[in-house]
Amino acid sequence: MPVRYRSERQAEALQVYRPAQPVLRSELRLEPCRSLRRLHQPILTSDRLLDLPVAS
Secondary structure: OHHHHHOOOHHHHHHHHHHHHHHHHHHHOOOOOHHHHHHHHHHHOOOHHHOOOOOO
16 A cells, blocks of 8 residues: 555555455454554545655
8 A cells, every 4th residue: 555655646555445444344354453544544644654755
């Protein structure tokens, strides 16, 4: 997900997460792991914390 997001492909990054979430819930009775949920929200909001630092 982060690679696609950083390549300015936010929609594609979200497409990775969206289909997996209902499968995890309905078939496996699991919630997405904490790290995946923490990554999903910043991608939704285009959080600048996901941007790579610029080398000086």
